[in-house]
Amino acid sequence: DHLLHLKDSFLLLTSLQKQHFLTEIINGCDNTQLAFLNNLIAPRLKVDFLKELPPEISLHILSYITDPKTINRISSVSKYWNSLVRDENIWKLLCITHHYIPMEQHTPSYVNNSHCHHSQYPNNSSNIISYNTPPLMINNTVLTYRDYFKRKHSINRSWNQGGKVTTVDTGFSHGLVTSLQFDEKFTVVGCDNHRIEVFDTNSGKKIRTLEGHEGGVWALQFKGGEIDDPERILLSGGCDRDVRVWDLNRGKLKHVLRGHTSTVRCLKIRDKRLAVTGSRDTTLRVWDIKKGVLLHVLLGHQSSVRCVDIHNDIVVSGSYDATARIWDLKTGRCKHVLVGHIQQIYTIVTNGKIIATGSMDAHIRIWSIDTGECLATLHGHASLVGQLQLSGTTL
Numbered sequence: 001d002h003l004l005h006l007k008d009s010f011l012l013l014t015s016l017q018k019q020h021f022l023t024e025i026i027n028g029c030d031n032t033q034l035a036f037l038n039n040l041i042a043p044r045l046k047v048d049f050l051k052e053l054p055p056e057i058s059l060h061i062l063s064y065i066t067d068p069k070t071i072n073r074i075s076s077v078s079k080y081w082n083s084l085v086r087d088e089n090i091w092k093l094l095c096i097t098h099h100y101i102p103m104e105q106h107t108p109s110y111v112n113n114s115h116c117h118h119s120q121y122p123n124n125s126s127n128i129i130s131y132n133t134p135p136l137m138i139n140n141t142v143l144t145y146r147d148y149f150k151r152k153h154s155i156n157r158s159w160n161q162g163g164k165v166t167t168v169d170t171g172f173s174h175g176l177v178t179s180l181q182f183d184e185k186f187t188v189v190g191c192d193n194h195r196i197e198v199f200d201t202n203s204g205k206k207i208r209t210l211e212g213h214e215g216g217v218w219a220l221q222f223k224g225g226e227i228d229d230p231e232r233i234l235l236s237g238g239c240d241r242d243v244r245v246w247d248l249n250r251g252k253l254k255h256v257l258r259g260h261t262s263t264v265r266c267l268k269i270r271d272k273r274l275a276v277t278g279s280r281d282t283t284l285r286v287w288d289i290k291k292g293v294l295l296h297v298l299l300g301h302q303s304s305v306r307c308v309d310i311h312n313d314i315v316v317s318g319s320y321d322a323t324a325r326i327w328d329l330k331t332g333r334c335k336h337v338l339v340g341h342i343q344q345i346y347t348i349v350t351n352g353k354i355i356a357t358g359s360m361d362a363h364i365r366i367w368s369i370d371t372g373e374c375l376a377t378l379h380g381h382a383s384l385v386g387q388l389q390l391s392g393t394t395l
Helices: 002-011 015-027 031-045 055-062 068-075 079-084 088-097 145-161
Strands: 116-120 127-131 136-138 141-143 177-182 186-191 196-200 206-210 217-226 229-238 243-247 252-257 264-269 274-279 284-288 293-298 305-311 314-319 323-328 334-339 345-350 354-359 364-368 374-378
Touching: 055 079, 055 088, 068 079, 068 088, 088 145, 141 145, 186 217, 186 229, 217 264, 229 264, 229 274, 264 305, 274 305, 284 314, 314 345, 323 345, 323 354
Parallel strands: 177 217, 305 345
Antiparallel strands: 116 127, 136 141, 177 186, 186 196, 196 206, 217 229, 229 243, 243 252, 264 274, 274 284, 284 293, 305 314, 314 323, 323 334, 345 354, 354 364, 364 374
16 A cells, blocks of 8 residues: 555656656665666667658668678568568668679669558557569569578588589580589590590599590499498490499499480499499480399380489489380380370489389379389479489479
8 A cells, every 4th residue: 555655646746846856766776676677677678660650661771771780680680570571672682782683773762652551560550661572583483582582592602612612624625514513532524526634533534535435435334332342343434335434443344235216315233233224315224334244135215315313223214205214224124114294305204102203294203113013103303304303202
């Protein structure tokens, strides 16, 4: 009752009397009580200047901020500030400033209300303007400027901070690069000038040139280089129809495998004994690359064999005849013909349970390796699907 009476009496005082009263109260407080008062009073004296300004002025102020880190910190201040920085015009300006999009349609006006509509804003009694900025069209995909900026900025930051870039601009003899593989020691490059160039991965210096092909090298792969298996076996094929087996560490030719009657377009090594090659002659060939002899000729495709993959004793192939095939590596027998794509198949991968194929028809199809049944068709690409990779169940 005494405290309630004291409060009522305080409210009846004039402004000057209240000040004198509070001064006397504060002078009678110890440090603990003063700290309590400070924590109680300080937040009430803070003013959200952006909240007090008209929304179009607040957005105009934010448009001068070009540092993404600052924008990110602003978004964490409050729900109101977070919603402000979600305005698409802010992110469009960031895209222009950082040269992620051309500078057509330069700085937008935040005070032209004819291009906006009002919507209630969280924790604010006033209204804020939401601008109808047209979205971006990237490869026929609609993206907000915010999402597009975050993606581009993340990519640029990864390139700038992700490691050291070593540029190799000599040693190619004006050849066009057609195929490439690297490990921690060697970077091997196939070229259309009949050569295979071998570089030191760490320094970028050229180690040697492997010569012998009489046409462009269109496919290569090597195996080995582990601690318990330091020998590296390189397989290469190309326009001269030959498949060559190399000792990559020493740069020595081990075998020349002949039999294809047109360009060798793809190849895959299972291990240091078995490999499969695919050709424009419509066939696949299974080789013992340790002995340098042919084991099987796989017949069935009606057009160029463009891609091949191996898992244990299963071979899968894709062709310009728009079909894929599953083969038994031991017998050379075709187990299933996968029909569904309407244009050429450019890439194929398998993990032993499913097969994924990518085609000129812009679709990806998932197949059962046991039955050959199409399990799913993945839509979204607008053009050729030329590369696929499976990691576990992630494609």
